[in-house]
Amino acid sequence: MTNWADFFAIQTEDDFNQQCLETYRFQLLHCQVYRDYVSLIGKEKNQVQHYSEIPFMPIEFFKTQRVLAAGMDPQIIFSSSGTTGMVTSKHLVADLSIYEQTFRRIFEDFYGPITDIAVLALLPSYLERSGSSLIYMIDDLMKQSKQAESNYFLYNHQELYNTLVQLKEKGTKTILFGVTYALLDFIEQYALEFPELIIMETGGMKGKRKEMVKEEIHQLLQDAFKVNGIHSEYGMTELLSQGYSCGQGIFHLPKWMRILIRDTNDPLSLISSNRTGGINVIDLANRYSCAFIATQDLGKVYADGSFEILGRFDQSDIRGCNLLVQ
Numbered sequence: 499m500t501n502w503a504d505f506f507a508i509q510t511e512d513d514f515n516q517q518c519l520e521t522y523r524f525q526l527l528h529c530q531v532y533r534d535y536v537s538l539i540g541k542e543k544n545q546v547q548h549y550s551e552i553p554f555m556p557i558e559f560f561k562t563q564r565v566l567a568a569g570m571d572p573q574i575i576f577s578s579s580g581t582t583g584m585v586t587s588k589h590l591v592a593d594l595s596i597y598e599q600t601f602r603r604i605f606e607d608f609y610g611p612i613t614d615i616a617v618l619a620l621l622p623s624y625l626e627r628s629g630s631s632l633i634y635m636i637d638d639l640m641k642q643s644k645q646a647e648s649n650y651f652l653y654n655h656q657e658l659y660n661t662l663v664q665l666k667e668k669g670t671k672t673i674l675f676g677v678t679y680a681l682l683d684f685i686e687q688y689a690l691e692f693p694e695l696i697i698m699e700t701g702g703m704k705g706k707r708k709e710m711v712k713e714e715i716h717q718l719l720q721d722a723f724k725v726n727g728i729h730s731e732y733g734m735t736e737l738l739s740q741g742y743s744c745g746q747g748i749f750h751l752p753k754w755m756r757i758l759i760r761d762t763n764d765p766l767s768l769i770s771s772n773r774t775g776g777i778n779v780i781d782l783a784n785r786y787s788c789a790f791i792a793t794q795d796l797g798k799v800y801a802d803g804s805f806e807i808l809g810r811f812d813q814s815d816i817r818g819c820n821l822l823v824q
Contacts, residue, residue, distance in 0.1 A: 505754040505782040506603070514753065517782055518549035521789050528567040531559055532788050539766065550758060550768060554778040554792040560587040560736045567592065567786040577629035578735040587735045589631070592786035597738045600783045601635045602642070604752050608742045609673065609696070616645035616665050620676040620684060621700065622652050631735055632700065636675055645670055659688045666692045673698055673729075678715055685722035698729045712747065732807065736791060738783035747806050754782040757805045760792065774798050774808055 508514050525532050526542070532555055536542045541553045559565055562585070566572065572590035579586070591597060606612060617639045624630045640648040647665055651658040665672045673696040676684070681699060697719055701712075716728040727745025741749040741757075751757065759775040761767045769775050777795040784791075799805040 508753040515549050522552050531563045531565050552790050554790045555788050557736055557791050557793050561585045565787045566590040570786055576631040576735050589735050596783050600739045604740055612639055612642040613644040616670050616672045617643050617648040618674045619650045620680045622680055623677050655684050662690055689722045691724040693724050695723055696729055737781045739781045748804050750804050756780040757799045759799050771799055771801050
């Protein structure tokens with residue numbers, strides 16, 4: 499079996515292409531759901547030479563099918579959030595160490611050594627359900643952190659405020675993960691000038707507040723904390739890797755991921771940079787599920803590989819782990 503960690507060594511476009519082609523052949527052989535889909539659209543016999551030619555499986559299959567390589571059992575099952583009665587996505591993860599290695603590497607590439615960072619989390623709606631891949635990641639980051647203040651804050655806003663004051667006084671690098679409505683609840687009571695604070699807004703009103711455009715939300719948070727920008731993560735239950743935005747809604751990816759944009763009127767065709775369409779994601783960490791996914795997000799990709807999210811297809815239901823998509 500190919501070493502799953504080979505994708506960490508990707509440096510060039512050719513490296514990425516070769517890893518994609520190898521992963522595609524592996525999944526076509528071992529993932530029944532993906533193979534059936536490729537066959538159904540008449541692409542199975544095509545000789546793929548470039549990753550842009552690889553078929554992308556609709557993300558909805560994670561709701562209804564067992565997306566897992568044959569002969570493997572899941573070590574953990576991540577599930578998306580959803581309202582009562584809604585069918586949720588399930589990501590069967592055969593090798594949990596892949597997820598752990600990827601999110602640690604990505605986080606440190608963007609923010610530096612986790613040991614030096616205090617990780618705070620204001621995520622009541624995520625903590626109140628099971629199966630969240632975000633909570634699994636934050637649990638691990640807190641364990642890796644050497645800062646005693648790293649902790650969850652459910653509804654205890656006074657304690658969070660006191661902790662932020664202490665960290666500011668100590669000059670500790672601090673990141674605050676927060677679901678949208680909880681962050682807004684917090685700043686209605688407390689304001690703290692902490693320009694060095696990294697606020698990672700994870701999106702979602704969860705029915706607690708009226709919906710707002712993200713620019714308005716970010717401005718409120720920037721004014722309350724006197725920070726220059728609000729950070730965001732592009733991640734979801736169905737992926738094992740993440741992209742990050744350090745402000746202005748522009749996301750960047752690790753070397754083993756790509757965003758391609760498909761035509762909204764012809765979902766099997768891709769369109770060029772700087773045009774709006776459906777987001778297709780390549781995540782080579784999804785070795786044992788599906789690495790080539792057609793999401794229900796709308797966006798635009800730029801020549802340098804960065805991208806932004808512009809909304810969702812109208813018919814798709816809201817997925818709680820698709821962070822900051824409103």
